[in-house]
Amino acid sequence: MNATQGIGWRGKAWISPGLGVFLGQAGSQDWHCHMAHQITIGLTTNLTVSTPDMSVTARAVCIRAGVAHRVEAVEVMSIYLDALSAEARALHAGADLAAVEVQDVAALQALLETPDLTAQDVQQLVCHVLNLSVTPAIDPRLQTVLVALRASMHGRQYLARLVHLSPTRFSHWFVEQTGLPLRSYRKWSRLVAALQHIAAGRSLTEAAHAAGFADAAHFSRTFRNLFGLDPTSALGHVSLSS
Structure with missing residues (x-):
């Protein structure tokens, strides 16, 4: 146990x-x-x-x-x-x-x-x-992708065009650079954005929608997968700021 x-x-x-x-x-x-x-x-x-x-x-x-x-x-x-x-x-x-x-x-x-x-x-x-x-210096192409990801949740095809790669090659390249699939990284980025909205005083439902989740239940499932417990249990007695 x-x-x-x-x-x-x-x-x-x-x-x-x-x-x-x-x-x-x-x-x-x-x-x-x-x-x-x-x-x-x-x-x-x-x-x-x-x-x-x-x-x-x-x-x-x-x-x-x-x-x-x-x-x-x-x-x-x-x-x-x-x-x-x-x-x-x-x-x-x-x-x-x-x-x-x-x-x-x-x-x-x-x-x-x-x-x-x-x-x-x-x-x-x-x-x-x-x-x-x-x-270590960052690959300029990765810096370009990072800026685009933080500005909006762009899709793989858009990001691939930014760095002049095919979508398939881009997926492999992103894993080589970060150790993570693009989908997993975007999921984490979306969760961080939701937590920042919660820290700013929004409700869980408002934060979920603002960060691009389908609904509060989608946010809660993602939170549990990434943190091992539901957001209410995690944040109920934790003061969150950003």
């Missing part, structure tokens, strides 16, 4: 299009996989992260995007790096699970407790905590 079974999620979360951070009590969750790299840090003791094939126990564990997992912990800080972000490129996530070194976690924890966070403040401190310094 998962050690968090029956425990509720409590704390606060901050989210932006390329980066998210959760701080608080980790609760119950089913097997799930994010479409972002996740680094979870135990604040009071080591934590255990399991996939269907292996587990790692350490103070901080990196979970590669697209890997099904569960986390057994109590008080944690979880950092989510969009697979196309500069921070993700600097991370060089390779193995499905890996123990990682972190530093100055208390500074990021203190920042998250302050009002009026800025994306730049969080990004700078996340890079410091994760020891991210040199960011």
